[in-house]
């Protein structure tokens with residue numbers, strides 16, 4: 001007969017095995033590989049000291065932050081509107097907005113090229129209007145657009161679900177106390193959505209940090225970390241550097257998310 | 273010293289009906305006057321349109337075209353709620369979870385641009401009034417149901433509203449707490465002296481709190497009157513049965529006497545009718561000795577409730593009669609008893625068609 005305690009341990013065993021096999025072991029191996037380059041442990045600092053790596057890192061972080069913030073703003077406005085209004089064509093619009101959910105990054109990149117590439121739609125239009133072809137698919141702006149396209153559907157769905165769960169009484173109470181529609185949004189609606197912002201923002205940010213497909217299709221003039229890891233790994237066969245960069249990518253993403261969470265932590269607890 | 277007295281507004285609802293977008297007829301055309309400082313209770317079963325009427329007064333719902341809402345004679349129909357200066361207490365309380373108790377109470381004052389020192393003083397005043405001293409810095413999720421109810425009330429009256437609107441503020445609480453808060457609320461509303469419209473489906477609450485009670489049924493006003501009027505002189509069978517316990521007796525009326533299986537029952541006044549409907553409250557029937565009594569029946573069951581006992585008597589009327597008698601009477605099931613009912617206690621109701 002198992003005691004209660006050992007029964008719990010027994011149940012946790014499969015979880016432990018899976019965690020070890022698919023998570024801890026490869027991670028440990030990655031950590032070790034990162035320190036096996038010619039520079040040893042110092043290989044980890046190359047990501048900060050080597051100018052090319054550092055520039056790429058800063059690019060990636062800035063791009064991901066910009067993507068997250070823009071996505072949150074766009075998705076919040078759209079999500080609140082879509083959840084609060086019933087109009088003909090609403091279902092079609094939601095379907096269209098969430099259609100890109102299934103697209104891999106490569107397809108998103110391809111669509112950005114169709115839009116802003118050398119033969120793209122925007123180039124055509126600007127060529128006719130101002131006699132100059134605007135091509136930005138392969139710059140950081142194209143990448144930014146692609147990342148937005150990728151993350152907006154995910155965040156919209158989370159925001160819509162959170163808005164649906166809001167007690168309409170809260171807004172009515174605020175209005176009865178004299179709050180203008182703008183004050184209601186500021187004091188009641190947005191604070192109540194903070195947990196949803198943190199959750200979906202974290203996913204948007206992490207996805208942008210690690211996005212590969214879109215970058216692979218578009219990033220010819222600019223480097224982002226996942227691309228850098230890919231080139232170091234497959235082209236230069238530089239295992240140690242790519243492992244160190246991978247660990248760096250993970251750690252930095254984690255740190256920024258932890259920071260964001262601690263800033264909003266009080267708000268999340270209060271809104272809970 | 274009363275905190276808000278003299279701030280009440282008189283309310284008039286004129287020909288207000290409400291049909292929702294999906295075609296639901298929630299409110300039939302209603303006209304209603306509420307005096308300054310009066311507490312009016314909207315009472316009725318679930319779905320009868322109480323909340324709809326309250327929301328029309330609040331400005332959260334527009335009446336159908338042609339309907340008007342007036343405060344102190346001023347047409348407010350198209351004024352949005354944020355400019356009507358009404359205090360509202362919701363059934364769910366709708367307290368802001370991202371603010372402390374004090375911040376909740378002060379929110380309306382802050383929106384009005386009241387300076388911080390004044391705000392703090394007013395919050396302290398309200399915290400005292402509603403008995404929640406010591407909880408000012410708590411988060412909402414750290415409060416009990418009764419405490420939340422008080423915070424909601426404090427927040428609503430903080431802004432010195434012209435009208436206080438409460439939608440089933442006690443329904444979410446358990447019975448004992450509800451009863452305690454009810455008398456506390458009553459004291460508070462009297463002290464504030466503010467025009468109050470109170471929605472409930474609990475007739476005991478309506479009786480205790482209301483200066484006047486509006487009994488509603490299927491979107492229409494069934495009767496308006498003081499608690500005594502609607503209890504003792506209900507206009508129809510629906511009101512009689514909804515307010516308190518009522519025995520409904522259907523019998524022929526001959527020369528001022530109802531002819532029942534168990535004997536005769538005189539009513540106040542003359543008249544004859546083939547099919548009269550009368551109401552008798554259980555506490556107005558007295559149990560007496562069977563012989564010599566003009567109306568008698570058999571005790572079917574006795575339940576001892578403590579302060580009184582409840583008899584069910586068969587054979588007197590077509591349907592069993594409920595009788596509330598003093599707890600001192602010794603009588604057992606199966607016994608034959610006489611029933612003494614004062615003619616004034618028998619209330620004729622209009623027959624239904």
Ligand SMILES: Nc1ncnc2c1ncn2[C@@H]1O[C@H](COP(=O)(O)OP(=O)(O)OP(=O)(O)O)[C@@H](O)[C@H]1O
Nearest residue numbers: 292294296298317318319320321322323324325473
């Ligand atoms: N937004 C709405 N759209 C359509 N029908 C509605 C809407 N709000 C209420 N109703 C309907 O109007 C009728 C009256 O509703 P109301 O909420 O006023 O009832 P109530 O008397 O407050 O009931 P309760 O005691 O259950 O709260 C009900 O039949 C309800 O289903």
Ligand SMILES: [Mg+2]
Nearest residue numbers: 322323324439
């Ligand atoms: Mg209601």
